[in-house]
Amino acid sequence: MKPTPDTTPLPRILIVDDERTNRDLLEVMLTQEGYELLTATSGEEALAMVAQQAPDVILLDIMMPDMDGYKVVEKLKANLATRNIPVIMVTALNDRHARLLGLRAGAEDFLTKPVDRAELRVRVRNLSRLKTSGDDKYSLMLEGEVGSRTADLVTRTQTLEEQAVVLTEQAALLDLAQDAIVVRDMDNRILFWSRGAEVMYGWLSKETLGRNMYELLKIELSEPIEHVEATLLRQGQWEGEGIHHRRDGTRVAVAGRWALQRDAEGTPVRILTINSDITDRKEADSKRKRAEEALDQIRTDQMRFKDEFLSHVSHELRSPLTAIKQFTTIILSGLAGELNKEQREYQEIVLRNIRQLQSMIDDLLDVTRLESGKLSVELETVSVPSAVRDTVNTLQETARVKGITLSYDLAPDLPSVYADPTRLRQILIILLDNAIKFTSDGAVTVLIKARLLTEDPRFLLLEVSDTGCGMSPEITERIFERLFQVSERIQTSRKGLGLGLYICKELVTRQGGRIWVNSQPQKGTTFSFTLPVFSLTHLLAPLIKNDKWPTESVALVVVEICLLEAWRSKESQEEWSQEVRGRIQHCFLSDLNVLLPNMSAGLKRECFFVAAFVDDKGASILVDIIREQLAGLPFFKQTGITISVSYTMLPPVLRDAGASTGDLATRMAARLEDSVKSHTISETINHG
DSSP states (O other): OOOOOOOOOOEEEEEEEOOHHHHHHHHHHGGGGGEEEEEEESHHHHHHHHHSOOOSSSEEEOSSEEEEEEHHHHHHHHHHTTTTTTEEEESOOOOOHHHHHHHHTTTTTEESSSHHHHHHHHHHHHHHHHTTTTTTHHHHHHHHHHHHHHHHHHHOOOOOHHHHHHHHHHHHHHTOOOSSSEETTTTTTTTEOOHHHHHHHHHHHHHHTTTTTTHHHHHHHEEEEEEEHHHHHHHHHEEEEEEEEOOOOOSSEEEEEEEEOOOOOOOEEEEEEEEEEEHHHHHHHHHHHHHHHHHHHHHHHHHHHHHHHHHHHHHHHHHHHHHHHEEEEEEEEHOOOOHHHHHEEEEOOOOOOOOHHHHHHHHHHHHHHHHHTTTOOOOOOHHHHHHHHHHHHHHHHHHHHOOOEEEEEEEEOOOOOOEOOOOOOOHHOOOOHHHHHHHOOOEEEEEEEEEEEEEEEEEEEEEEEEEOOOOOOHHHHHTTSTTTTOOSSSTTTOOOOHHHHHHHHHHHTTTTEEEEEEEEEETEEEEEEEEBOOOOHHHHHHHOOOOTTTOOOOEEEEEEEEEOOOOOOHHHHHHHHHHHHHHHHTTSTTTEEEEEOOOOOOOEEEEEEEEEEEHHHHHHHHHHHHHHHHHHHHGGTTTTTEEEEEEEEEEOOOOOOOOHHHHHHHHHHHHHHHHHHHHHHHHHHOOO
């Protein structure tokens, strides 16, 4: 008789995971076990398949979109037809909370990714036997089988060779990766060495198994190994860069990703390492960095060369140009003999071109200083009416020659602005000179206006208007660009370098304002710009917000410097004043003291004021420090220069209940201004 064939159906195992790689890996591990393997890509698909034909065991991933593993288990256990199907949850969440959630939902068992093949086989085999033995016996036998399973797992061999065999069974998938995949035990002995590792390092897998990974690759990490291992144990993973060595001794830059693998009891057993070769990227980054550094050096050298060149050229041009201008002026004055009408006309043309060339040289130097950060802007209190009148007087003769009337309209009681007086006059001269340049002979007026900005009284608005040729919208959009020049020039206009308005914009911006233009062809142009109104309150407010500010003690320190003779030039006085202000600022803490803007200066005398939030002893110490600092300046060693440093303690400004920072700053500012004015008036009378 022929043996009766076994018609017992194969146990059906349903694998549910939204990641194809995970499904394929579980199938590879179970293919040799004689199961009928089914797969589903989502919770919804799994429930539909179970409804059609119930499996014997379900391997269920937890983290899935739309419906996670917990919800799938709840639905299965809520249905009488499916509640006895064993469910093994497969998760990367290796923590107690995740397991408790699964148990509450009704799961029978857990596996932690990456899944151990031996453990998977035991758990699936045990649960499938329970299921095929009969659903009615399932519940009674489950507890005993789980205990048996646990005992079986505990007795699994942990030898190096057996672990290598288990890992090798997964090599079909791991070897597909180009990265070097290495698995090692907790003593850093290599258990698995992928094909990608063979290619990257030059050692065959059989040559590396059992060897210490650190010693084999001579690993140099980006941080101490103790820190790396502590992070790995604490967080379960680590990422970083390092240097490894190939078989031939060459270095390879590596980006490594390490993951700690634990057994069912949570004990660390293996470390999965995935290393990517980033040598080419590192070399490219290094080359790019060197190229950028070389480019920066070239730019620096070019800037230095340009500065030196322009400085040299300006010096070389200024000297002969000054001589030409002087002799031209002598000739025009008649000191070298009378000129006829034609000769005088030619000399005046020469003089106009000399002035234009001087202006071009000045513009080039200013732009160079602006772009190199060497153009100084020293903010202080500035009288706008005084600056406007000086500008008009400077260009009055130029306008008169063209038959143009210059005028200004200044609002009464204009406050001072917080600006650089030299730069303000420079801005006004550029704008007024342009207005004259682009206004035809005989036109009516060029007008300067100044008033508080209606929308924001913290700023003063200045406008320079002309009745010249105007500009199109296309031109006004680019008028402040560097080296931009208007092509539609009126016939009598002078050519420049296209730098004046660019300089204006930079100077206005650096003083806290903004500049814009409104123009219509054949109707004229108006350039408008704003500058901040000087407010001692705004200077003090940041200090009053400081918790260290002792409001009950405030001193006004006065530094007065007198000369027997007036300064030789305004430039030398400005250079000296800037040096003194710098020395004073080095003497105190910026969060407790403030050097006030220049409020009192003359040809033979200048005063500097410091608001020092210190007590009487602190003020005395500050005075001694300032006196010592200034005594070291070379020009104080000259005869005819005297220095006086003193201080006055001001009445305290107490913090009233409900008083805001702004209120305190306003009261303190008023008190300081009164004290400064009182000192200034007193000294004016004494020196009058």
